[in-house]
Structures are given as structure tokens and as C-alpha cells.
Amino acid sequence: MTKLNSKIPLGPVATKWSNYKDHIALVNPSNKRKLDIIVVGTGLAGASAAASLGALGFKVKAFCYQDSPRRAHSIAAQGGINASKNYQNDGDSVYRLFYDTIKGGDYRAREGNVYRLAEVSGSIIDQSVALGVPFAREYGGLLDNRSFGGAQVSRTFYARGQTGQQLLLGAYSAMSRQVALGNVDSYTRHEMLDVVIVDGRARGIIARNLITGEIERHSAHAVVLATGGYGNVFFLSTNAMGSNATAVWKAYKKGAFFGNPCFTQIHPTCIPVHGDFQSKLTLMSESLRNDGRIWVPKNKEDVEKLRHNKLKPKDIVEENRDYYLERRYPAFGNLVPRDVASRAAKERCDAGFGVGETGLAVYLDFAASIKRLGRNVIEERYGNLFQMYQKIVDENPYENPMMIYPAVHYTMGGLWVDYDLMSSVPGLFVAGEANFSDHGANRLGASALMQGLADGYFVLPYTMQNYLADQINVPRFKTDLPEFAEAEKQVKSRIDKLFAIKGSKPVDYFHRQLGKIMWEYVGMARNKAGLQKAITMIREVKTEFWKDVKITGENSEVNPELEKAGRVADFIELGELMAMDALNREESCGGHFREEYQTPEGEALRNDEDFMYVAAWEYSCDGKDPILNKEPLEYVAIEVKQRNYK
Amino acid sequence: MDFTLKIWRQKNAKAKGKFVTYKVNGISDSSSFLEMLDVFNDQLVTKGEDPVVFDHDCREGICGTCSLYINGRPHGPDDAVTTCQLHMRKFKDGDTIVIEPWRSAAFPVIRDLMVDRQAFDKIIQAGGFISVNTGGIPDANAILIPKENADSSMDAASCIGCGACVAACKNASAMLFVAAKVSHFALLPQGKAEATRRVQAMVAKMDELGFGNCTNTGACEAECPKEISIDNIARMNREFLGAKIGAQKKVAKAGGF
Ligand SMILES: Cc1cc2nc3c(=O)[nH]c(=O)nc-3n(C[C@H](O)[C@H](O)[C@H](O)COP(=O)(O)OP(=O)(O)OC[C@H]3O[C@@H](n4cnc5c(N)ncnc54)[C@H](O)[C@@H]3O)c2cc1C
Ligand code: SF4
Ligand code: FES
Numbered sequence: 001m002t003k004l005n006s007k008i009p010l011g012p013v014a015t016k017w018s019n020y021k022d023h024i025a026l027v028n029p030s031n032k033r034k035l036d037i038i039v040v041g042t043g044l045a046g047a048s049a050a051a052s053l054g055a056l057g058f059k060v061k062a063f064c065y066q067d068s069p070r071r072a073h074s075i076a077a078q079g080g081i082n083a084s085k086n087y088q089n090d091g092d093s094v095y096r097l098f099y100d101t102i103k104g105g106d107y108r109a110r111e112g113n114v115y116r117l118a119e120v121s122g123s124i125i126d127q128s129v130a131l132g133v134p135f136a137r138e139y140g141g142l143l144d145n146r147s148f149g150g151a152q153v154s155r156t157f158y159a160r161g162q163t164g165q166q167l168l169l170g171a172y173s174a175m176s177r178q179v180a181l182g183n184v185d186s187y188t189r190h191e192m193l194d195v196v197i198v199d200g201r202a203r204g205i206i207a208r209n210l211i212t213g214e215i216e217r218h219s220a221h222a223v224v225l226a227t228g229g230y231g232n233v234f235f236l237s238t239n240a241m242g243s244n245a246t247a248v249w250k251a252y253k254k255g256a257f258f259g260n261p262c263f264t265q266i267h268p269t270c271i272p273v274h275g276d277f278q279s280k281l282t283l284m285s286e287s288l289r290n291d292g293r294i295w296v297p298k299n300k301e302d303v304e305k306l307r308h309n310k311l312k313p314k315d316i317v318e319e320n321r322d323y324y325l326e327r328r329y330p331a332f333g334n335l336v337p338r339d340v341a342s343r344a345a346k347e348r349c350d351a352g353f354g355v356g357e358t359g360l361a362v363y364l365d366f367a368a369s370i371k372r373l374g375r376n377v378i379e380e381r382y383g384n385l386f387q388m389y390q391k392i393v394d395e396n397p398y399e400n401p402m403m404i405y406p407a408v409h410y411t412m413g414g415l416w417v418d419y420d421l422m423s424s425v426p427g428l429f430v431a432g433e434a435n436f437s438d439h440g441a442n443r444l445g446a447s448a449l450m451q452g453l454a455d456g457y458f459v460l461p462y463t464m465q466n467y468l469a470d471q472i473n474v475p476r477f478k479t480d481l482p483e484f485a486e487a488e489k490q491v492k493s494r495i496d497k498l499f500a501i502k503g504s505k506p507v508d509y510f511h512r513q514l515g516k517i518m519w520e521y522v523g524m525a526r527n528k529a530g531l532q533k534a535i536t537m538i539r540e541v542k543t544e545f546w547k548d549v550k551i552t553g554e555n556s557e558v559n560p561e562l563e564k565a566g567r568v569a570d571f572i573e574l575g576e577l578m579a580m581d582a583l584n585r586e587e588s589c590g591g592h593f594r595e596e597y598q599t600p601e602g603e604a605l606r607n608d609e610d611f612m613y614v615a616a617w618e619y620s621c622d623g624k625d626p627i628l629n630k631e632p633l634e635y636v637a638i639e640v641k642q643r644n645y646k
Numbered sequence: 647m648d649f650t651l652k653i654w655r656q657k658n659a660k661a662k663g664k665f666v667t668y669k670v671n672g673i674s675d676s677s678s679f680l681e682m683l684d685v686f687n688d689q690l691v692t693k694g695e696d697p698v699v700f701d702h703d704c705r706e707g708i709c710g711t712c713s714l715y716i717n718g719r720p721h722g723p724d725d726a727v728t729t730c731q732l733h734m735r736k737f738k739d740g741d742t743i744v745i746e747p748w749r750s751a752a753f754p755v756i757r758d759l760m761v762d763r764q765a766f767d768k769i770i771q772a773g774g775f776i777s778v779n780t781g782g783i784p785d786a787n788a789i790l791i792p793k794e795n796a797d798s799s800m801d802a803a804s805c806i807g808c809g810a811c812v813a814a815c816k817n818a819s820a821m822l823f824v825a826a827k828v829s830h831f832a833l834l835p836q837g838k839a840e841a842t843r844r845v846q847a848m849v850a851k852m853d854e855l856g857f858g859n860c861t862n863t864g865a866c867e868a869e870c871p872k873e874i875s876i877d878n879i880a881r882m883n884r885e886f887l888g889a890k891i892g893a894q895k896k897v898a899k900a901g902g903f
Contacts, residue, residue, distance in 0.1 A: 052780040129786040141790030173775035506691040626694040
């Protein structure tokens with residue numbers, strides 16, 4: 001346990017951050033120019049970090065695998081971003097956002113970090129507006145808000161159903177300005193394949209140029225990973241096709257601890273799976289739960305008739321509908337947190353009340369809101385989501401209720417970081433969804449955008465300066481050090497090894513197999529026997545992959561199959577660690593639901609006595625089990641309770 | 647459903663490309679266009695052939711990565727969708743489908759159907775931003791923005807930077823993309839302060855990068871997956887003319903303001 005020092009500043013929670021800022025070491029402007037920082041990832045976390053660090057005067061190199069920094073998957077976030085502005089005068093405050101986040105996370109996040117997050121949330125909105133983000137406004141010209149799950153106030157700022165796009169374009173434009181000013185170099189279509197450690201500190205990366213296949217060395221005084229989440233371990237998720245865990249997994253293998261890998265968020269409102277060829281799942285934003293009511297039929301006969309098209313959902317009268325969230329959770333109703341809503345949908349479908357062809361869907365119905373507010377209001381609020389739904393499903397959601405089902409969406413787990421957002425490898429910082437973060441066992445809606453931008457705009461610029469202050473005399477690193485040569489050699493030999501297999505099956509075959517195992521045994525409901533089975537099965541997939549995968553072409557060209565192969569190889573290993581972590585955590589909390597541990601009403605049953613800790617896994621070596629380190633969690637400002645949304 | 651695919655194959659930027667005809671069978675009508683290509687590519691890989699390279703990422707119409715020219719139209723036959731949102735039910739069983747990359751001097755082909763769109767990033771770097779650093783910003787509600795202006799700004803800001811407008815234009819002009827960005831900022835009080843320099847710098851960069859002139863044919867608007875209005879071009883022209891007539895301010899070096 002001595003290995004983990006979270007470095008939370010002393011003092012009351014409300015003054016920790018200002019105290020910290022008052023006492024950190026700073027780097028003067030002329031010295032900043034001599035210090036290099038690599039930022040891997042240009043989503044909200046990476047782009048805002050690159051822009052802010054560049055503006056301070058550091059020399060930044062920013063990497064992404066897409067053809068433009070603007071295409072990072074943050075672009076796809078729909079619903080909104082939280083901030084405790086209390087513009088609505090409905091009782092919001094920094095403390096309340098802090099409290100809601102800790103409670104929403106089922107008491108598995110750090111008080112110090114979360115308070116800081118809530119504290120800087122307001123500045124994110126100010127910053128974004130200054131950068132030209134066209135947030136929704138009221139007629140009087142003031143900013144508008146909507147409600148999201150797990151909160152009883154309206155604190156979510158939004159730009160139609162494209163909030164992530166607009167926030168990212170804001171950060172991207174700020175970063176672009178720094179590129180023009182010469183403070184940031186942008187490396188697009190580059191994939192980081194390893195981190196380089198010199199004398200115990202992160203000093204660079206190895207990246208593959210995705211156009212030429214060249215393996216490049218890049219050095220810096222410090223490295224930031226802002227590479228997003230690893231939901232694609234499940235094959236089907238709401239993540240982008242290229243979203244991957246390679247950067248964090250390589251860092252893990254170089255000594256960065258992996259925090260709470262099993263904490264995965266299954267989002268309740270996604271378009272259901274429709275066939276074996278399906279490549280990804282599409283989210284229907286949580287904001288829809290502001291105006292949509294979730295239900296399934298009360299009677300099995302109606303379910304049958306619906307399935308055989310003998311009945312339309314609107315033919316089912318009110319008394320025969322089960323608005324199960326409103327029934328079970330009257331206080332929060334359709335706005336319960338995601339983990340609760342997802343499990344409730346699964347419960348109804350498992351009990352045989354699911355609708356749609358597969359019986360794995362529930363209704364999200366807007367009829368009442370359209371009647372109350374008019375179709376134009378609903379269209380203005382969610383038009384692009386309705387259009388998206390119609391294009392995919394070929395049904396008109398203004399006339400028939402949407403059909404939705406839970407899907408993998410977000411990963412609360414990630415690389416373990418201290419208060420400085422530094423991993424257990426000195427000089428290796430981790431931001432955004434890639435770190436194990438502030439969301440505990442369940443993230444509240446609209447809080448990921450907040451966290452990504454908090455990390456990049458307002459936290460890293462301080463904490464990295466503090467780290468770099470004693471490095472001003474360390475000259476720029478050359479990449480001819482033996483550590484770079486060794487890392488490069490390893491990367492190249494793995495690529496050679498992949499090509500040498502010359503098996504018979506395409507990469508996706510293995511990815512699909514892994515996904516099925518993960519969804520079945522490490523998904524919404526987990527148990528001991530299933531998890532043990534999953535571990536065995538994942539190991540089999542791994543063996544088969546390294547025997548039978550087939551990759552065409554060569555390294556020295558654009559080669560998407562090679563890219564996928566490297567990513568899937570890492571997903572398989574990470575999948576195993578997720579199952580191990582889920583097996584170890586003998587309690588239910590947030591998105592982690594162990595069937596053995598539930599209340600008589602089927603709610604998650606925590607075990608604070610034995611599991612109120614962050615599980616930080618340490619890599620030992622291939623073929624050997626990782627070591628579990630525990631960071632105990634302490635609650636001083638908040639009283640720990642059983643979560644209750646009734 | 648069964649299809650004949652005529653696909654542009656080109657090994658790399660320097661190689662000469664050509665159309666190659668393939669068959670693909672047993673495609674579900676609820677699969678997306680890119681899922682159809684996934685199935686097809688898995689077949690190629692299993693046979694030991696190089697799969698067709700195409701750009702894609704979010705697969706939900708927002709990242710702007712996907713970029714296929716299908717049967718003579720950027721993003722294919724459906725209206726107001728990106729390639730990744732196009733579904734096979736929009737085609738007839740037995741159809742022949744011609745698939746090409748975006749074609750424009752400013753977007754050179756990298757491989758097969760993948761092109762290089764870095765020119766768009768360069769245009770943004772030339773001036774597509776508001777010059778503020780992080781921190782020290784007044785409260786977000788300190789400036790009132792009429793809802794109508796915020797909404798129109800949001801309409802323009804919805805551009806996903808896909809480049810379909812360029813691909814659709816016979817002159818390969820980037821006017822719609824640039825105009826969308828200029829309008830997004832020009833409609834907001836925060837963006838007004840440097841509107842003049844912005845439009846001059848962005849237009850100069852666009853010309854320098856080899857995009858063609860706008861002759862008002864409107865093909866860009868018709869093919870834009872986000873229905874960005876051509877009115878933005880008129881607004882930009884006004885901004886641009888205003889900029890010229892105004893104080894003849896020198897265009898600052900890219901980013902230098
Ligand atoms: C469909 C959808 C809707 C969402 N809606 C909301 C919402 O309404 N509100 C909310 O708060 N949250 C939402 N979320 C969650 C939120 O969008 C994400 O958690 C957040 O945007 C992640 O940002 P990030 O900067 O950490 O990573 P990302 O935006 O995913 O960026 C990752 C970056 O890392 C780069 N990268 C990755 N691996 C490598 C590598 N090996 N080498 C080089 N570069 C690499 C990528 O190129 C990319 O630039 C949503 C998520 C999804 C999927
Ligand atoms: S204006 Fe339309 S077509 Fe052009 S880049 Fe933007 S979204 Fe694509
Ligand atoms: S893949 Fe993102 S818009 Fe099509």
C-alpha cells in the first residue's frame with residue numbers, strides 16, 4: 001500500500017485546490033520554452049491540455065490517430081455538460097455537484113478530486129463561451145439548462161444534441177491557434193504504440209505513422225495520455241471504431257497502475273442490436289429522458305401481439321403500460337442514474353416484457369411531451385437525435401415510441417492517477433476518460449465532458465508546471481538513447497510477429513468473440529462462476545488469436561488490418577484484467593453489479609467494510625497474475641449512505 | 647441483397663488508380679453502407695487480398711471522417727446523411743454501386759478511397775478561432791446573446807468538416823466550409839472583434855491551398871450532410887467585402903492575432 005500516494009492536499013475539502021495552487025512551484029516564461037510536452041489524444045482532454053499548455057509557452061506535440069484533431073470521439077457527445085452555475089436558482093452549488101457526483105459514483109471516488117472538479121466546472125462554461133461555443137440560449141439571451149440523471153437540479157448546458165461537437169470544436173480551435181503560433185505541433189494519423197521511460201521517468205513515445213508505417217521516436221520532458229475510454233473491449237459499444245486501449249495498456253505494461261478496470265458504464269438508452277454484421281451501437285442521449293417516458297407492456301399477451309405486429313404501441317392503453325422507472329423510483333422517475341436505469345430495463349426484458357423482434361428493447365415514448373409542448377419544441381430540442389434514429393431504424397419516432405436497450409458506453413476505470421493526474425510512472429500524466437477518474441463506480445450524465453475539459457484547461461496546466469519546475473535544467477532529450485532504441489525494437493518485433501502468424505481468420509472475428517464473452521459474463525450482471533469462466537475463455541481467445549489471425553499487406557503502407565490487430569491484441573489482455581477485477585470486487589456498486597450481492601429489492605449492495613478502495617492493478621510480467629494495490633477511500637465531507645433514488 | 651461493386655483501387659498517392667469490379671452477396675437491408683464494406687473486406691482478407699481502405703470512425707454522422715463518393719454523389723443517394731448513416735435499404739437488390747474517393751487537387755488520394763484533408767486544418771489554423779487563452783474569462787452570462795443569433799450560429803457551427811462540399815463542386819471550392827466557420831463566429835459577439843482579419847486570413851489560405859473559386863452553382867449545399875446553407879457564403883462575402891473596404895488592415899500572419 002505504500003506504493004500508492006494519492007497526494008491529496010491537506011485541509012478542508014473546499015480549500016484544498018486553492019491551497020494547492022497557492023503553494024506549487026512555477027516555471028518562468030523563458031524556461032517554459034525549453035520544456036517539451038507530448039500530449040497523446042486530441043479529444044476534449046487532450047485538445048484543451050495542448051491549447052492551454054501551448055498558451056503558457058511550453059512546446060507541445062499533440063498526437064491523434066484520426067486525420068484531424070477535430071475528429072476525436074468527444075465529437076460524438078450529445079446531451080450536455082454539467083456545471084454548478086446555479087443560473088436556474090434551483091439550489092445548485094459546488095457542494096451539491098460534488099455531492100451528486102460522489103453519490104452517483106456510489107462512494108467509490110476520491111473526495112479531493114471530485115470537489116476540485118465541481119469547483120472548476122463553472123470556469124469551463126465561461127471558457128467555452130469565450131471560445132465561441134454556441135450553447136443553447138433562452139429568449140432573454142441567457143444560457144439555457146436541462147436536467148440529467150442523478151440530479152434534482154438543472155445544471156446541464158447544451159448545444160442542441162451536439163454538445164461534444166461544439167465543445168471539441170472550441171478546444172480544437174484554441175489548439176489550432178497555438179499550432180499557428182508555433183507552440184503546438186500536430187501529428188495526425190499517428191498511433192502511439194509505446195511509452196519510453198528513461199531513469200524512471202516518462203520521456204517519450206514510440207508512434208507509428210499510419211500513412212507510411214514508419215516507426216517514429218518522439219521525446220519530451222513529460223507525457224500526457226488523453227486517449228479516451230476502452231469500451232470497445234466489448235466490440236459493440238457507442239465508441240468510435242478506432243477508439244482503443246493501446247496507449248493506456250502499453251503504459252500499464254511499463255509500470256502505470258490500472259485503476260478499477262471493471263467499472264464500465266452501460267448506457268440505458270441506445271438503439272438495440274439488429275444483426276450479426278453490426279459494427280457499432282448508437283446512443284440516444286440521456287437528455288431524451290427529460291421528455292421521454294420509459295415503459296413496457298404490463299401484460300404478456302400484449303408483448304406477444306406487439307412482436308407479431310398485431311398491435312401498435314400506441315394501441316396499448318395507459319392502464320396496461322408499466323412505466324417501471326416511475327413505479328420503482330418515484331422521486332427520480334425517468335431520471336435515475338444510468339446504472340439503475342440499465343439494470344431496470346434488463347430486469348423487465350429478462351422477465352419477458354421486452355419488446356421488439358428480439359425482446360431486448362423497451363419503449364422511450366414522447367407522445368405525452370409532444371401533446372404537452374408541441375412537436376416543434378421536441379424537434380428543436382432533439383431534432384438531430386430523432387433524425388439519427390429514423391435513418392438507422394427506418395421508423396418515425398414522432399409517431400411511434402423509440403425502442404431502446406442498454407449498451408456499453410463509457411469506462412470509469414482507467415490508469416490510476418494521483419491528485420496531480422500523474423500515474424504511478426513519474427512524468428506520465430493521464431487525463432479525460434483514460435484515467436480512472438472522478439466518477440467512482442458510475443458516471444453521471446454530462447459529467448465526462450466536464451471532467452475532460454477540467455483536466456485539460458484547468459488542472460494539468462498547474463500540476464504539470466509543479467512537476468516540471470525542477471526540470472528546467474534538463475536539456476531537450478535526444479531520441480538516440482538506448483531506451484528509445486529498445487522500445488522501438490519491441491514495437492517492431494511485435495508487428496513482425498503479427499504478420500508472421502499468417503492464420504486464417506480476420507481480426508474482427510476475434511474481436512467479436514471477445515465482445516460476446518465480455519457482454520455475457522462481464523456486462524450488466526456478473527457472478528463468480530461466470531467471471532471465472534470468462535477468464536478461461538478470454539485466455540483461449542488470446543491463444544487462438546496469436547495462432548490464427550490473418551493480416552494482409554505490409555507494415556510500410558496504410559494498413560487498417562494491422563492497426564486493428566494491434567488494438568484487439570491489447571483489448572484481449574485488458575478484457576482479462578477487467579474480469580479479474582470484477583471477480584475480486586465481491587460487492588455491487590454503481591455499474592458493477594455482482595448478482596450475489598443485492599438487496600431484497602434487487603438494488604446494488606455495497607460492502608464498504610471490505611471494498612471501499614480503489615483497486616490499482618500492477619503489471620508483473622506476461623503469464624503471471626498482476627498485483628493488486630489498494631488505495632483506501634476516506635469520506636470526511638460526505639456521509640456515506642446506501643444510494644437511494646426512491 | 648446482392649450487389650456489384652465498382653471500387654476505385656489505388657495502392658498509394660503515387661500509384662495510378664483504376665476501378666475494380668467485385669460481387670458481394672447476402673447483405674441485410676438494415677445494414678449500413680460501411681457495414682456492407684466491412685463484410686466485403688472480411689471476404690477479401692479471408693481470400694488473402696488487400697481490403698479496400700476507406701476513412702471512418704464515429705459511424706454516427708458527426709466526426710466527418712467518412713467520405714465516399716457513391717454513384718456520383720458525395721455520401722451517396724440519401725439526403726442529409728453522411729456515408730456512415732447511409733443504409734442498404736436505399737439501394738435495390740442487384741444494383742451496381744460505383745464507389746470513388748473525394749476528388750480534388752487539395753485532397754490528394756492516400757490509398758483507395760482515403761484522401762488527405764489536412765488542408766481544412768490549415769484553413770482553421772489560419773484564423774478559424776477566437777483569440778483567447780485559458781483562464782481569466784468573465785462569467786458566461788455576462789454577454790447576452792439573442793436566441794436567434796445563437797441558433798443561427800449553431801446552424802453554421804454544425805459543419806463536420808467532411809469535405810463533401812468540395813467533392814461536390816465542379817471547381818473544388820471550399821467556400822461552404824470556410825463560410826460556415828466564418829458565419830459561426832461572425833454571428834456571435836465574442837467572434838465579432840476579429841471578424842475582419844479572420845475572414846481575410848481564411849480566404850487567403852483557402853486560395854493558397856489550391857481550392858477553386860465559387861461560381862454559385864449550389865452543389866455544395868445540395869450535398870452537404872449537415873444541410874449547411876449557401877446563405878453563409880453570401881454572409882461571408884459581405885464580411886470579406888467589408889473587410890476590404892474597411893481600413894485596409896493588413897492580414898496578420900496566421901495565428902498572430
Ligand atoms: C456517443 C457518446 C455520447 C456521449 N455523450 C456525452 C454527453 O452528452 N455528456 C458527457 O459528459 N459525456 C458524454 N459522453 C462521454 C464523453 O464524450 C467522453 O467520455 C469524452 O468525450 C472523452 O474525451 P477524451 O478527451 O478523454 O477522449 P476522446 O475524445 O475519445 O479522444 C481520444 C483521443 O485519443 C487519440 N488516441 C487514442 N488512442 C491513441 C493512440 N494509441 N495513439 C494516438 N492517439 C490516440 C484519439 O485520436 C483521440 O484524439 C459520450 C460518449 C459517447 C461515446
Ligand atoms: S459544409 Fe457541409 S459538406 Fe462542407 S465540410 Fe461542412 S458539413 Fe461537410
Ligand atoms: S464515420 Fe463519423 S461521420 Fe461518418
